Amino acid sequence: MRDTVMDMIPAQVATSAALLEARNLSFEAGGKRLIDGVSLTIREGSRTLIMGANGAGKSLILRLLHGLLPPSAGQVLWRGATPDHTARRAQSMVFQRPVMLRRSVLANLNFALSMHGIRGAQRATEAGRALDMAGLTDLARHPARVLSGGEQQRLALARALIGQPHLLFLDEPTSSLDPASTQMIESLIDAAHARGVTIVMVTHDMGQARRMGDEVIFLHAGQVAETGPIDQVLSHSRSEAARAWTEGRLYTNSTL
Amino acid sequence: MLRRHLFSLAAGAALALGLAGSAQAQDQFIVVQSTTSTQNSGLFDHILPIFQDKTGIEVRVVAVGTGQAIKNAENGDGDVLFVHAKASEEKFVADGHGLKRSDVMYNDFILVGPPADPAGIAGTKDITAALTKVAETEAPFASRGDDSGTHKAELKLWKDAGVDAAAASGAWYRETGSGMGATLNTGTAMGAYVLTDRATWISFGNKGDYQISVEGDDRLFNQYGIILVNPEKHAGVKAEAGQAFIDWVLSAEGQQAIADYKIDGQQLFFPNAGG
Numbered sequence: 001m002r003d004t005v006m007d008m009i010p011a012q013v014a015t016s017a018a019l020l021e022a023r024n025l026s027f028e029a030g031g032k033r034l035i036d037g038v039s040l041t042i043r044e045g046s047r048t049l050i051m052g053a054n055g056a057g058k059s060l061i062l063r064l065l066h067g068l069l070p071p072s073a074g075q076v077l078w079r080g081a082t083p084d085h086t087a088r089r090a091q092s093m094v095f096q097r098p099v100m101l102r103r104s105v106l107a108n109l110n111f112a113l114s115m116h117g118i119r120g121a122q123r124a125t126e127a128g129r130a131l132d133m134a135g136l137t138d139l140a141r142h143p144a145r146v147l148s149g150g151e152q153q154r155l156a157l158a159r160a161l162i163g164q165p166h167l168l169f170l171d172e173p174t175s176s177l178d179p180a181s182t183q184m185i186e187s188l189i190d191a192a193h194a195r196g197v198t199i200v201m202v203t204h205d206m207g208q209a210r211r212m213g214d215e216v217i218f219l220h221a222g223q224v225a226e227t228g229p230i231d232q233v234l235s236h237s238r239s240e241a242a243r244a245w246t247e248g249r250l251y252t253n254s255t256l
Numbered sequence: 257m258l259r260r261h262l263f264s265l266a267a268g269a270a271l272a273l274g275l276a277g278s279a280q281a282q283d284q285f286i287v288v289q290s291t292t293s294t295q296n297s298g299l300f301d302h303i304l305p306i307f308q309d310k311t312g313i314e315v316r317v318v319a320v321g322t323g324q325a326i327k328n329a330e331n332g333d334g335d336v337l338f339v340h341a342k343a344s345e346e347k348f349v350a351d352g353h354g355l356k357r358s359d360v361m362y363n364d365f366i367l368v369g370p371p372a373d374p375a376g377i378a379g380t381k382d383i384t385a386a387l388t389k390v391a392e393t394e395a396p397f398a399s400r401g402d403d404s405g406t407h408k409a410e411l412k413l414w415k416d417a418g419v420d421a422a423a424a425s426g427a428w429y430r431e432t433g434s435g436m437g438a439t440l441n442t443g444t445a446m447g448a449y450v451l452t453d454r455a456t457w458i459s460f461g462n463k464g465d466y467q468i469s470v471e472g473d474d475r476l477f478n479q480y481g482i483i484l485v486n487p488e489k490h491a492g493v494k495a496e497a498g499q500a501f502i503d504w505v506l507s508a509e510g511q512q513a514i515a516d517y518k519i520d521g522q523q524l525f526f527p528n529a530g531g
Contacts, residue, residue: 068374068393070447088376099392101385102418111385115376145418 018080019044019167019198025064025074027057027222035060036222037074042167047199049213049230052241053250056219058202059096059171065200066093066169089116092165096172098156100144105136105155108144112159126162134158134188150181157188161197168192170201174208186212206234206246218242220250285314286497289326289334291405292435294480295319297363297455297524302517307504313497321435323403329353329483332490335498337483338505340405345481354483358506361514361525365409365476366457368440369449369469383473384417390449391419394428398443398450401431409478410451416475453478455524480525482506506530 020042027035035057042048042065050058063069065076067083078087101108109127113119118126131137134154139147144155153173160168170189174182189212193199203209209216209230216233218226220241226233237243244250294300295317304315318328322339329337330353337354339345348354367386369378375395377386390397399421400407414421421429430448432439436456443450444466452460457468470476482502487493504510511527518524 063394067372068395070372085373088373093393095392099388099419101388102416111380111382114382115380 017044018042019078020065020200021077021080022061022065023075023077025061025076026072027060027064027069028072033072034222035064035071038219038222038224039074040217040224040227042198042200044166044198045193045196047193047212047214048201049209049216050200050202050219051204051209051216051233051245052219052225053245057222058219060222061219062093062169062171062200062202066091068093089163090166091169092160092163092167093169094153094156094160094171094173096175098152098159100147100152100155102145103143104141105144105147106131106140108155109159109162112162116163130158130162133161133191135184148181150177150184153177153181153185154188157185157192161192165197167198167200170199172202172204175204182208209234218245220245284312285316286335286494286501287333288315288317288336288338288501289329290317290319290338291322291325291340292319293404293406293453293456294338294340296435296437296459297453298459298519299455299514299517299525303505303510303513306513307501307510310504310509311500313500315501321400321402321404322406322408329485332485332492335485335494336501337485338480340478340480341408342479342481344408345483349483352489353486355486357481357483358502359528359530360480360482360505361511361527361529362477362479363525364454364471365406365451365478366454366468367449367451367470368443368457368466370444370447371465371467372447373469374447375449375469378467378469380470381472383413383470383475386470387413387417387421388419390428391417391421391424394424396443396446396448397421397429398439398446398448399429399431400436400439401433402435404435405478406436406451406453413451413475455519458519458522458524479528 018041022038022040025035025038026033038061050061052058064071067088076083101111106127109130110123113123113126131140134157136155139151174185189199201212213230216228216230217224218233225241226237226239233242234246237246241250300317308314318334322341325337325339326344326348328334345357349357375389375393377389380386399410425431432442436452437460440450440452440460441462444462444464449469482505484495484498484502485493487495506529511529514525514527515523
């Protein structure tokens with residue numbers, strides 16, 4: 001993958017400024033409190049991993065942070081203020097199971113570009129860059145839905161990066177991929193981070209966590225059980241939940 | 257005996273006169289099976305008095321979901337079918353329940369949504385792409401789920417997008433099983449996207465801060481058709497009066513009446529008979 005196509009992602013000076021904050025966030029559904037008083041800070045330029053057992057609320061917290069769901073209580077702040085339309089545009093998300101448009105790979109990218117108001121000759125140029133970045137140039141005319149899992153995830157990532165987001169959410173982007181595809185996706189994420197994109201990723205893979213993250217937010221039963229640098233949380237856990245999970249004793253969001 | 261005979265003659269005459277009077281009364285109204293959204297738009301309140309003034313024929317509208325309207329007509333309950341589900345209408349005729357289907361007018365559907373726009377689709381004209389994004393983001397979507405023309409149109413759009421929305425029933429895809437106004441009330445309360453006909457949206461009084469997220473895709477155009485229920489299949493069908501109504505709706509005068517109907521200065525239905 002050529003270095004020049006990285007120009008599509010804006011260079012940013014990484015700072016320790018708070019980019020995204022959750023303040024006492026809660027979410028209830030079906031009479032149950034699924035996220036309970038979560039407060040966290042995502043710093044600009046960081047790579048934050050959200051981890052926890054099944055049912056801990058990892059995907060849910062991602063959706064709340066990205067504004068896909070309204071919280072039952074608490075608030076999410078973007079650069080210290082209530083997120084508006086421009087905040088949404090500055091964020092992007094790759095889902096665990098991305099849904100491709102029922103059209104070609106190129107048409108999927110073109111739609112994403114059109115949603116960002118990019119048309120005409122510029123659209124063709126940007127689409128070409130995105131295809132190149134994702135290694136999908138030879139598959140441009142293929143129906144997106146017949147691509148392999150890894151290829152679809154590369155397309156989803158290219159689509160998410162098209163809007164030059166400042167923050168990229170990823171919900172277990174490699175959970176169903178083989179090692180080779182996983183490695184390709186991780187290198188694309190690394191490249192985006194190198195260009196200044198802040199990363200917030202859900203993963204249950206400890207090896208991936210060590211490769212890809214700086215800080216971990218460990219969730220249990222909808223609450224933050226522990227936060228800290230990767231090595232600290234995974235190797236020297238201070239909370240019972242994180243310790244049980246890393247030792248393989250905690251599989252689901254059950255009572256310890 | 258003569259008195260009995262005269263009485264019989266008189267009774268017979270009275271009976272005959274009575275029957276003739278009843279026949280005239282029956283011819284003065286027809287029943288049109290149509291849809292709640294068409295009724296709620298106010299179109300019938302505008303055009304039916306014009307037809308009645310001209311012909312003396314009263315039109316009584318039974319407004320239900322499209323699926324129910326078609327079932328009613330299949331059962332012979334009604335003289336004319338006036339709905340907006342072309343494939344179902346054509347099947348109605350092919351199955352012998354109706355004589356002939358004619359295009360009448362079209363309006364359009366729009367997708368309305370919350371200002372937060374969780375699916376990130378506001379402003380696109382591409383409805384299938386928008387619905388794909390709704391599915392991917394699992395943004396709440398409120399469907400009528402009532403076998404109406406609107407519901408059938410919505411299902412077709414999901415199918416065109418290649419998305420099995422019904423599989424998410426109860427999760428992000430919620431079926432209200434009710435009419436357009438009720439579905440809009442439910443949808444806006446839960447922050448869901450809703451596919452609605454434009455007429456109902458314009459006259460909907462509870463919009464809050466909701467906006468039109470997607471409009472203008474020609475796949476959102478909603479074609480109305482009109483059909484006379486087959487009198488050979490159902491003896492009670494008032495074929496002559498029913499056909500008179502159909503002929504008027506399709507005439508220049510009827511088509512102009514449709515075009516003249518406006519809410520807040522906006523034309524809602526675009527006549528296209530014979531188009």
